Amino acid sequence: MQYDIETGGRVRHVAVNRAGDGFAVSVDGRLHQVDLARIDAHTLSLIVDGRPGPLGPGSVYEATVAPGTDGRVVVAIGTVPVTVSLHGRRGGGRRQGGAAPGSGPLRITAPMPGKVVRVLVKTGDAVRARQPVVVVEAMKMENEVRADRDGTVAEIHTRDGMSVEAGALLMIIQ
Amino acid sequence: MKKILIANRGEIAVRIGRACREMGISPVAVYSECDRTALHVRLADEAYAIGGSAPRDSYLRIDRILEAAKKSGADAVHPGYGFLAEQASFARAVQDAGLTFIGPTPEAIAVMGSKTAARAAAVRARVPVVPGTPDPIPPAISGSQLQEIARSIGYPVLVKAVSGGGGKGMRTVIHPEDLVDAVRAARSEADAAFGDAAVYLERRLTEPRHIEVQLLGDQFGTVLPFVERECSIQRRHQKVVEETPSAAVTPALRQSLAAAAATVARAVGYTNAGTVEFLVEPGGAFFFLEMNTRLQVEHPITEMVTGIDLVQWQIRIARGERLDLDPDALLTPKGHAIECRIYAEDPDNHFLPSPGRILALRAPAGPGIRDDSGVTAGFEVPIFYDPMLSKLVAWAEDRPRAIARARRALGEYVVGGIKTTLPFFVWLLGQPEFAAGRFHTTYLDELLASPNRRPFAEPGAGIEDVAVMAAALQAMLSPSATAEGGSEKGVRPLFGAGSRWKDRARLEGVEGLAARAVRH
Numbered sequence: 001m002q003y004d005i006e007t008g009g010r011v012r013h014v015a016v017n018r019a020g021d022g023f024a025v026s027v028d029g030r031l032h033q034v035d036l037a038r039i040d041a042h043t044l045s046l047i048v049d050g051r052p053g054p055l056g057p058g059s060v061y062e063a064t065v066a067p068g069t070d071g072r073v074v075v076a077i078g079t080v081p082v083t084v085s086l087h088g089r090r091g092g093g094r095r096q097g098g099a100a101p102g103s104g105p106l107r108i109t110a111p112m113p114g115k116v117v118r119v120l121v122k123t124g125d126a127v128r129a130r131q132p133v134v135v136v137e138a139m140k141m142e143n144e145v146r147a148d149r150d151g152t153v154a155e156i157h158t159r160d161g162m163s164v165e166a167g168a169l170l171m172i173i174q
Numbered sequence: 175m176k177k178i179l180i181a182n183r184g185e186i187a188v189r190i191g192r193a194c195r196e197m198g199i200s201p202v203a204v205y206s207e208c209d210r211t212a213l214h215v216r217l218a219d220e221a222y223a224i225g226g227s228a229p230r231d232s233y234l235r236i237d238r239i240l241e242a243a244k245k246s247g248a249d250a251v252h253p254g255y256g257f258l259a260e261q262a263s264f265a266r267a268v269q270d271a272g273l274t275f276i277g278p279t280p281e282a283i284a285v286m287g288s289k290t291a292a293r294a295a296a297v298r299a300r301v302p303v304v305p306g307t308p309d310p311i312p313p314a315i316s317g318s319q320l321q322e323i324a325r326s327i328g329y330p331v332l333v334k335a336v337s338g339g340g341g342k343g344m345r346t347v348i349h350p351e352d353l354v355d356a357v358r359a360a361r362s363e364a365d366a367a368f369g370d371a372a373v374y375l376e377r378r379l380t381e382p383r384h385i386e387v388q389l390l391g392d393q394f395g396t397v398l399p400f401v402e403r404e405c406s407i408q409r410r411h412q413k414v415v416e417e418t419p420s421a422a423v424t425p426a427l428r429q430s431l432a433a434a435a436a437t438v439a440r441a442v443g444y445t446n447a448g449t450v451e452f453l454v455e456p457g458g459a460f461f462f463l464e465m466n467t468r469l470q471v472e473h474p475i476t477e478m479v480t481g482i483d484l485v486q487w488q489i490r491i492a493r494g495e496r497l498d499l500d501p502d503a504l505l506t507p508k509g510h511a512i513e514c515r516i517y518a519e520d521p522d523n524h525f526l527p528s529p530g531r532i533l534a535l536r537a538p539a540g541p542g543i544r545d546d547s548g549v550t551a552g553f554e555v556p557i558f559y560d561p562m563l564s565k566l567v568a569w570a571e572d573r574p575r576a577i578a579r580a581r582r583a584l585g586e587y588v589v590g591g592i593k594t595t596l597p598f599f600v601w602l603l604g605q606p607e608f609a610a611g612r613f614h615t616t617y618l619d620e621l622l623a624s625p626n627r628r629p630f631a632e633p634g635a636g637i638e639d640v641a642v643m644a645a646a647l648q649a650m651l652s653p654s655a656t657a658e659g660g661s662e663k664g665v666r667p668l669f670g671a672g673s674r675w676k677d678r679a680r681l682e683g684v685e686g687l688a689a690r691a692v693r694h
Contacts, residue, residue: 001650005642008633014646025643032639036647040551042533042590044644055636063644064534064590073648075641078585079596080631082641086649 004087110164182254185548187214193485206232250274259468296462299441306376335364336372341411381614382453387435392497399432416472421611478511510576518561521598534590538583542569597631
């Protein structure tokens with residue numbers, strides 16, 4: 001999964017993949033191995049890179065993740081609250097029925113409530129994995145919704161200027 | 175005494191309930207509409223609803239509190255601090271209902287509730303008071319008479335409300351030409367806040383410390399003072415950090431302060447727990463400021479260094495026991511204790527209230543740590559009351575170790591879902607002047623006003639990276655727990671109340687809301 005996450009006036013590109021028992025998380029291209037344990041619904045314990053590294057003098061962090069106002073999320077690392085904005089899942093569309101990558105229809109959904117600024121493709125277009133297909137504006141930011149994999153645009157369920165709820169179906173890629 | 179009704183809420187109601195239980199007494203809670211799930215209700219044996227969330231509809235309703243007391247069959251009432259604790263009429267109503275009021279007599283509350291009457295009592299007891307007018311300024315006084323009085327006291331002068339507290343109805347006058355306007359402004363502020371427009375004048379001391387003496391008095395005339403509490407760390411006249419003993423008090427000064435406090439208390443026939451507040455000048459000269467006729471917020475630090483349970487003693491005195499404590503031991507602190515008042519406020523946004531649901535909570539523990547809290551995870555911090563969540567107290571063998579321990583505990587404290595003053599305390603306890611014990615009552619306000627101050631909670635680049643990683647992981651694994659997924663599933667209204675409080679704060683003006691929150 002990939003996310004654009006804004007904090008401190010800067011957008012970070014974050015990619016998360018499972019790796020063994022933990023996760024490989026890249027932040028702006030710098031890869032970290034994260035051992036993750038859930039403490040409660042809002043609290044995560046992270047051990048980053050298994051030892052003190054470039055992030056600080058330690059490697060154990062506790063994060064309390066709380067939804068804030070205006071769609072922002074407040075992540076407290078210890079006593080330091082960090083306000084972040086999740087600008088959607090890039091390539092975060094869901095596959096139906098557990099279809100294997102590269103086969104079956106792919107539903108592209110809105111990652112957040114917002115307004116469709118531009119539909120970038122039309123029915124019948126061939127698209128490649130990670131290709132932007134729709135631009136949704138939310139929190140005064142434009143967010144590109146991308147195709148998860150190669151395919152052909154089968155159905156389009158939105159149009160420029162349409163307001164969408166989070167999870168609304170935008171298009172189906174065959 | 176078998177059953178005590180606790181006419182309060184929050185951490186102090188929890189604190190009193192604990193003392194009751196330890197003494198085999200059944201604690202009875204009262205609660206307002208928004209406090210049904212509050213900790214003080216959950217820990218009580220019985221609980222009675224007393225009305226709407228606004229204090230005037232519940233915690234200030236003497237009739238409903240007494241009705242609850244009657245229904246429960248309680249034989250005594252503990253007022254805590256704030257709300258009705260210092261209203262002589264409440265103490266009298268409790269007695270008239272045939273119940274024991276756990277506190278001083280209505281007469282003592284009334285005398286000390288008037289600042290000018292309290293000053294007069296101190297003068298009669300030959301305890302120095304800050305130079306000022308012995309009586310309220312007559313409303314019809316002429317400008318020139320006023321100027322004459324101020325000149326005889328000496329500038330700068332303070333205009334203070336006779337019924338005041340918490341800095342309301344108070345004005346500092348440095349230039350004589352501002353005096354008449356300041357008196358007028360203080361009068362109208364005092365009238366609005368306390369229903370009493372009377373004001374008096376007092377000299378403003380230069381860089382004084384606020385030092386207070388806890389005492390207990392029994393019904394047989396014994397009054398015992400305790401080692402002093404240092405309360406000079408204040409933000410806009412509200413205490414935020416208290417410690418004992420004071421770094422500025424020598425053993426000789428301690429004896430003098432204790433003797434003066436006990437003399438004032440004896441002069442008014444004081445019983446139960448009370449606190450005499452002094453201003454202490456850099457040279458050690460001290461002046462009576464006022465007497466608080468109740469348990470103080472900061473009482474735990476005294477308990478930590480003396481081993482005395484003040485709330486249990488309040489109950490024991492009320493039921494007629496004799497104070498048989500060793501007076502010397504009460505003036506001999508064992509170690510050092512520091513208290514931080516943890517508020518639901520955003521220190522990086524002008525300390526605006528930050529109410530809302532507490533999503534996660536981990537209180538610190540371990541050696542020397544005491545956390546007197548009124549909240550739990552899942553509780554919605556209401557918009558209606560003082561936003562204090564808890565009092566974090568650290569005890570250690572000496573002051574440097576107590577500071578280190580407090581900082582350790584602050585680092586362990588997690589309150590998720592709302593902003594708190596925790597990062598502010600991490601910053602404050604790291605200030606060199608604090609470590610050196612070099613401060614006075616306006617030190618913190620001056621420090622906060624410095625233009626180049628950094629935010630209290632400033633994430634370094636590494637912390638930001640960890641935060642975005644955590645946000646991404648949470649979004650992926652538990653989308654309903656982030657705002658994005660939450661709105662999708664309709665489980666969003668976690669923070670509705672938060673914005674409501676903030677809207678109200680904006681509506682009334684931040685100053686107005688701050689003025690409304692009377693703290694103790």
